[in-house]
Amino acid sequence: DTGVSQNPRHKITKRGQNVTFRCDPISEHNRLYWYRQTLGQGPEFLTYFQNEAQLEKSRLLSDRFSAERPKGSFSTLEIQRTEQGDSAMYLCASQGQVLNTGELFFGEGSRLTVL
Amino acid sequence: AQSVTQLDSQVPVFEEAPVELRCNYSSSVSVYLFWYVQYPNQGLQLLLKYLSGSTLVKGINGFEAEFNKSQTSFHLRKPSVHISDTAEYFCAVSYTGGFKTIFGAGTRLFVKA
Numbered sequence: 001d002t003g004v005s006q007n008p009r010h011k012i013t014k015r016g017q018n019v020t021f022r023c024d025p026i027s028e029h030n031r032l033y034w035y036r037q038t039l040g041q042g043p044e045f046l047t048y049f050q051n052e053a054q055l056e057k058s059r060l061l062s063d064r065f066s067a068e069r070p071k072g073s074f075s076t077l078e079i080q081r082t083e084q085g086d087s088a089m090y091l092c093a094s095q096g097q098v099l100n101t102g103e104l105f106f107g108e109g110s111r112l113t114v115l
Numbered sequence: 116a117q118s119v120t121q122l123d124s125q126v127p128v129f130e131e132a133p134v135e136l137r138c139n140y141s142s143s144v145s146v147y148l149f150w151y152v153q154y155p156n157q158g159l160q161l162l163l164k165y166l167s168g169s170t171l172v173k174g175i176n177g178f179e180a181e182f183n184k185s186q187t188s189f190h191l192r193k194p195s196v197h198i199s200d201t202a203e204y205f206c207a208v209s210y211t212g213g214f215k216t217i218f219g220a221g222t223r224l225f226v227k228a
Contacts, residue, residue, distance in 0.1 A: 004158075033216075040124075042205050042218035043159070056215060091158070101166060102147040102209050104216055106158040 004107035006092050012113045013082055020078045021110040025094030032075050033104060034067055035091040043091055049075060050097075082114045117142045117208050119219035127225045130198055136191040136222045138206030148189040149207040149216065150180055159205065165189065176200065201226045 005024040013019050025032050030051050035043035046065070047057045051072040064082075069075040079086055089111050093104035122137040140148065150162040163174025170182040180191045189206060203223050209216040 031214075035218075040220070042119075042121075042207075042220045045215055045217065048215060093159075101164060102149065102216065103161050103164060104151075104159075106151075106160070108158040 004092055004094050004105050006090075006107035006110050008110060009108065010111045010113075012115065014115050015084060016081055018078065018080045019082055019112060020076055021090050021092075021112075023075045023077070023092030023107060025074070025092070026096070026105055027073075029094035029096045029105070030072065031095040031097065032069055033093045033095065034075070034077050035093065037089045037091055037109070038087075046077075079112070082112075084114045087112055087114045117146070117210070117217045119206050119208050119217055121206050121219035121222050123222050124220065125223045125225065127227060128196055129227050131195050133194050134192065134196050134200075134224065136204050136206075136224065138189045138191065138219060140187050140189065140206070140208045142187075142208060142210075144210060146208045146210060148180075148182060149209070150174065150178070150189075150191050151205045151207060151218075153203040153205065153221075155202070162191070162204070196224070196226050198226050198228060200224060 033048040034046040037043045045058050046061050047067050049069040052069050064080045067077045089109040091109045093106045118141045120139045128134045148165040151159040152162045153159045163172050165172050165182045173179045178193050203221045205221045206219040207216045
C-alpha cells in the first residue's frame with residue numbers, strides 16, 4: 001500500500017453541476033477525514049468517519065455536501081449544485097487506531113474549479 | 116473550542132540562517148500538537164508531533180519544536196535552513212485521542228540563496 005489515494009486530482013465544472021471525489025485510505029486505517037483547503041489557508045475540517053460511521057460534520061458544511069464510507073474502506077464526497085465558492089482543494093486523510101498517535105496521512109488532494 | 120494561530124504568514128530567510136516559525140494554540144483540555152509541511156504540488160506530511168513527555172521534540176529534516184504549556188505555544192525551529200526547506204508549514208492541534216485535528220492558516224517559508 002503506497003498511501004492515501006484521491007481521484008480525480010483535478011476537476012473543472014460549471015456552476016450548478018454535481019461533482020464526486022473519491023478517497024482510498026491506507027488499508028488498515030479505520031478513521032478517514034475530509035478537509036477543504038483554499039489558497040492561503042490551512043486545511044479546514046469538513047467531516048470524519050470511524051469505519052463506516054460518520055461521527056462529526058462541520059457546521060460549515062452545507063446540505064449540498066454529502067460524504068459516505070459505505071463499507072468502511074473508501075469514501076466519497078459529493079457536492080451538489082456546485083457554486084463558485086466551492087472552488088478549493090479537497091483533502092482526504094486517514095488515521096490508524098492501533099497505537100494511535102494522532103498523525104494524519106494525507107492524499108495529494110482533489111482540486112475543484114467551478115466556473 | 117480549539118484554535119491555532121500562526122503568527123507569521125510568510126517568513127523569508129537566507130540559506131544557512133536559523134529560522135523560527137511561531138504557533139500558539141488555545142484549548143481547555145490536554146492536546147496533541149503537530150507540525151505538518153506541504154511542499155509545492157504535494158500533500159501534507161508530518162514533520163513532528165508532541166504527545167506527552169519531553170517538551171522538546173525533534174522531527175525530520177533537522178526541525179525541532181518546543182511545547183510551552185504556560186504560553187500555549189509550539190514554535191518550530193531549525194538552526195540552519197536549506198533551499199529545499201522552502202514550503203508551507205502548518206501547525207495543528209487535536210484532542211488527546213487524535214480526533215478532529217484543527218490546523219492553523221500556515222506559514223510560507225521562503226529560503227533564499
